[in-house]
Amino acid sequence: MKIVFTPDWFLGQDVMINLFSFLILGLFFFFSVKNYKISKNKRLLYLGIGFLLIALAELSVVLTKFAIFYDTDVTQSIGRIIITYDVVKSLDIIYYISLFFNRFFTLLGLYIIYRLPLKRISGDFILVVYFIIITSLLSHNFYYIYHLTALIFLALVTRNYIKIYRENRLANTGIFIVALCLLGMSQVMFILSNLAYIYVIAQAVQLISYITLLILIMRISKNGKKKQAEHNL
Amino acid sequence: MERRNRLNIIYDILKVIKAKGEIKKTHIMYQANLAHNQMKGYLNELYEKGFIENTGGKRPLIGITKKGADFFQKYAQVREFEKTFGL
Numbered sequence: 001m002k003i004v005f006t007p008d009w010f011l012g013q014d015v016m017i018n019l020f021s022f023l024i025l026g027l028f029f030f031f032s033v034k035n036y037k038i039s040k041n042k043r044l045l046y047l048g049i050g051f052l053l054i055a056l057a058e059l060s061v062v063l064t065k066f067a068i069f070y071d072t073d074v075t076q077s078i079g080r081i082i083i084t085y086d087v088v089k090s091l092d093i094i095y096y097i098s099l100f101f102n103r104f105f106t107l108l109g110l111y112i113i114y115r116l117p118l119k120r121i122s123g124d125f126i127l128v129v130y131f132i133i134i135t136s137l138l139s140h141n142f143y144y145i146y147h148l149t150a151l152i153f154l155a156l157v158t159r160n161y162i163k164i165y166r167e168n169r170l171a172n173t174g175i176f177i178v179a180l181c182l183l184g185m186s187q188v189m190f191i192l193s194n195l196a197y198i199y200v201i202a203q204a205v206q207l208i209s210y211i212t213l214l215i216l217i218m219r220i221s222k223n224g225k226k227k228q229a230e231h232n233l
Numbered sequence: 234m235e236r237r238n239r240l241n242i243i244y245d246i247l248k249v250i251k252a253k254g255e256i257k258k259t260h261i262m263y264q265a266n267l268a269h270n271q272m273k274g275y276l277n278e279l280y281e282k283g284f285i286e287n288t289g290g291k292r293p294l295i296g297i298t299k300k301g302a303d304f305f306q307k308y309a310q311v312r313e314f315e316k317t318f319g320l
Contacts (some may be wrong), residue, residue: 048320220313
């Protein structure tokens, strides 16, 4: 069964996109924790955990795709002997485990980010984690379930941030909404990703959304410095 | 209106001092919207932490130190981050 829809010619480039996404998400985690240490605002820490989980999900995709490279090399060099079958079998287990964690961490991270602006905390967290596990497991056979669930979470997060944008009218919040919409678009494309070229377009859209997030983090740190410079005058 | 927390009040005090360079205590009180006793408490804390210093000699003027300016910059970034994500 084909688990990852990367066309052969794109294998390698898509790993770089996932690696780039991992680094950007890691940067958000770093900034969230750094800011939490100063302000002791726990919600900053939770935001950081949300980003960290999605970063770990990206890392597990990178590892899975490296395993695919390894898989291709082994089957090409050894041929159709029994050893190849065993290696591929063990690689299947790696695929399943890392893809499970990729899906589980992404959905959990998105759920945490979705819950953040809501001040009232209800006791449904364990129930949601249970559904995320079920979704992640089911996605092994029906890959689109994961992308559909991620799309729903992204839509809910976007709705929250549109509300926040209506209150604060900050360009930075607007940029974050654009990045979320692009991520949502990429999920729609991933649902149709059994067509190779759509998978490539989806990865490109995902790359653009993470570049948008990089612009956002640069603006946030630049604006902080600009504010200081304004007060120096 | 949302209540300011301790760090936001410190940020506002440092902002007022930074904007003026040197400032009298009473001006801080009015511009940072603080009661006299409240301001006294915060200023003592800022002196202890080395964020502000007396700059006026016999005249009671207050200025910001390098340590205070560094904290101000870091906290400005925290506020920008918090506002962006509605936290």
